[in-house]
Amino acid sequence: MFHPLRVSEVEPLTDDAVAVTLAVPPELREAFRHTPGQHIALRRRTERGEEIRRTYSICAPAGPDPALRVGIRLVEGGEFSTYALKELAVGDTVEVMEPTGRFVLEPRAGYFAAIVGGSGITPVLSIAATLLIREPTARFCLVRSDRTVASTMFLEEVADLKDRFPDRFQLVTVVSREERQAGLPSGRLDRERLTGLLPALLPVADIDGWFLCGPLGLVSGAERALRGLGVERGRIHQEIFHVDETPSAAAAPAARGARAAADSTLTATLAGRSGTWPVREGESLLETVLHSRADAPYACKGGVCGTCRAFLVSGEVTMDRNFALEPEETDAGYVLACQSHPATAEVELDFDR
Template sequence: MTTAAKTKPETPPAKRRPPRFHRLNVRDVRKETDDAVSLAFDIPDELAADYLFTPGQYVTLRRAGDTDGVRRCYSVSSGRDDGELRVLVKRLEGGVFSSFVHDELTPGTELDVMTPEGTFGAKIQRGGPRTYLALAAGSGITPIISIIRSVLSADPEASFILFYGNRTLSSIIFRDELNDLKDTYPERLSLFHTLTREGTDSPLFSGRLDAEKLRKFAGALFDPKAIDDAFLCGPAELIQELRAELCALGVAENCIHDELFAPAGDGNIAPVVRAPIAAETAPGEGVEVTAILDGTSRTFVMTDDQESVVTAAAAAGIELPYSCKGGMCSTCRAKVIEGEAEMTLNYALEPWELKENFVLTCQARPKTEKLTVDFDHV
């Protein structure tokens, strides 16, 4: 488990506007592959600033008005200069929301769309040539293509190297868009596909994109020491393997950024035995938790039978931001400013966030008699 404790900030903390839902019209539904569609939304002028996104971020969707129902987070695929907000939804076997999108959703339907969240995105830097590397598998291309589009459009000195793993040519999501980007930036985008179920022109590109193949690519197609930032997105096990190999190849760990894809309820996350609340309180008394949201403090009691700060708040009639409830996204991210908390799972927060005492409140439980978390911190 990961523990966060209170620290005294040396400078006034930066503030952010916590994520919130707005009802948006689905402008376009486009088939990308046999099992993936993309959705574009109409953004009213008065909400345009709320839906400005950093490349690599995601939005959370739910059926209009279904406040207690299924919600899912999907990465933005459009670039900052594309003039639209577009996300990809891949059909999952037994997936309630993805089945609704694929089987029922049509242009003109309204959905509740949360404002963009996530810290995976590229902070575009200028002031000299920069070389970026991306490793993606399957639908992991979604935030990656947003980053590529935005970086190459904004920075004429930037170059990108993409290795993208799929089963077959027909399963390559955004295949035409990637080819168009290659045609637009022939000298600055290097694009390589690996396939597991079809032959390729070279054995180097046949088979799974894994650590062994990455080592071969590093010797022939890119110099690890020349990489300024690397972006990895796909299944958790694969991304952890590729991250470790990049470190072994000499890419600085703080320059490697990853986003783990694991659908809610798909069984990919091992169950974890929940520890009892560690605070020393009388039986049945519970722990006092205060959540700061939009500058307003809300206090409630969390008891031992409640799984997390988010679920305890909901039981008290307080809705805090959340999406996946599996430790995979960072919609529920908040900073511990009083007391201590520990998380059952964390697949989203980076080391610097843990050091600054951020937690995922959908996974956080108090370790002290009082706990205060602030959702307004950047």
């Protein structure tokens, strides 16, 4: 569900990024209470009447009085990010969906680590800050990669964590496009480099949870490095912040079924109500639902955010790509409605599970 929220602050972070804070009225505090790592979808209508939705992770620590602060980086050709950087101002109203997402860490004792690239710092900032504030024995190691120091988002916030928790927060920074006089040599954090770097930084086997966030290449390389170092799949959590528009070998279809089916019908349950509709040729199951149910949950429509996750009750589907669901979720029967097409004559989805 979307709610109109007032913009209370727009803070420049870099030349191409801002932090936007949204005021949450008392009657909506419960609705916008978030778990560290979750995201919100923002919606606006253009002058042409088109609806644009984009998801942005909450960077503020989680607490009883939810602070909705998100980081937005300019994307070339991005309609919402261009609007946010060039037009959005204090006092404006933005439609905001309630927090969602499973790239989260409920604060608990332990030793945790994150590998992030670029704007992938956003959800991890909330995760790390909330953990360190709430759990006096917890430890956190942040390995972050950025193009340059000037392009690094949330420099002050990360430095503050280092000052407040010097014995429990470890920061390792790598830049890929400029030389530095101190610290690690510049260059990309790929699989080979991380395989050598991580064991020198921390006891890899003792880390209770790894959080990988950023572009597809960095996240994929980091996961392969960790798996090669013996880390169990269940301890690795990941969220992709950017993928190419064209599916690639890295985005092999996560299929439940082998081929598309013609003349299919979809039955879907959403917010306690069910309906059955014919699936038009070439459209996704999300698009089928949206013809009759404008409240169907979605944000990116690119298989990245996971907002449209639904349980496959019956039938089979094929997914064009999947960057949001963990293997255990697809094994349990969940699919991304925005990427799913029917592979049987009848398909049933449940968005409420």
